[in-house]
Amino acid sequence: MRNCVIAAFAVATAVFAAPAPDVTSRALPSVIAASTARTRLAGLTVATPSNSPAYDRDLFKTWDTISGTCDTRETVLKRDGTGVTVSSACTPTAGSWTSAYDGLVTTNASSFDIDHLVPLKEAWISGARSWTNASREAFANDLTRPQLLAVSAHENRSKGDSDVTEYLPPLASFQCTYVRAWVQVKDFYGLTIDSAEKTKLTSILSGC
Template sequence: MPAAATPAGHPLAVPPSLAATAPAPAAAEDVPLFQALEWLDGAPESRDGYSREKFKHWNKGLDPTDGCDTRREVILSEAKLAPEVGARCALSGGRWFSEYDQVWVTSASSLDVDHMVPLAEAWDSGASAWTPARREAYANDQGAAASLIAVSGSSNRSKSDKDPADWLPTDAYRCEYASAWTATKLRWQLPADPAERDALTRLAEACPDTTVAYEQVPL
């Protein structure tokens, strides 16, 4: 875990009492949420020096030749009814379901592509120590379905940069949200602060059948 390599005295150093009960494996599938939470290190957070510009997004996406950036590629991949794709990846028509607020969206321009674990939260949790290349990879991560999600602009503004201690989606999506949040933290080897861990534990109690799957991005 990144925090284990942090020099003593660093603001994000992990005290022994907050260390995970067991090291997280490099990959896991269908792991009970309770077990996955045991793999999350705990750490205090620091937003010193943060700005969104330190996470390059959106980049040219998975196919640099298709004219679609990461944002539009995610929107296309999550469409329930595919839109028409015009010049420079202009999108028209289509239909999407915004999981955060459980509403249908019929205009791509009304969608935001949200980072499941917000950029500011990632920074607070240790991404401040990453290279610019790793932060760009995080901000444009299409390697895991949990990392990015197309949702209504209003629900994304409501969430902003909050973690599960301060914001949750509508009840119908909370179990999946807890799974996706935990998977993203484990994928990128990011710790959780105490309030965040408490909130995730309460969600695990309410979601006994929820599982987590992830594959770490090597440091």
């Protein structure tokens, strides 16, 4: 019996400790190459972040209707999952999702959040405070850039509004993709970076 228990534990450990599937190409729209990211990083404006006026999440409207009854969140869940089926209201009824940040796998879509890779507050203090409400809405629902990703709720909430100096995905294999996407989004939207952020991005990209 003891040998059976040990064997069962070993199998269970292998299942949960196995490397997470590579979800990069499936989950995110095309992410720029590291060489391109380094070039674009050099062109970003370095400035001190400003939270004046104070950030208000309600100024970034989510979630928009994308197609039929599917809103942005549901569209990302369909894109990022495997074998996803939905109800007439576009609520996922089956499927499997792998969190690119921490490798967590689930069949319960409600346990995953849709992360804004460049957080809304980070965008605000980096320039979005001067945008129109329509521009902020477009940013918050952007399915074209690598800005939205279905990840475990725990990891999304651990990240919060942190920038790359305070948070990187714990799954090391995704960190290069994460910073490349970060630069891509900031470059497209003309957002600034601070000096510590630039140092961190430069360091990580040099090893990608």
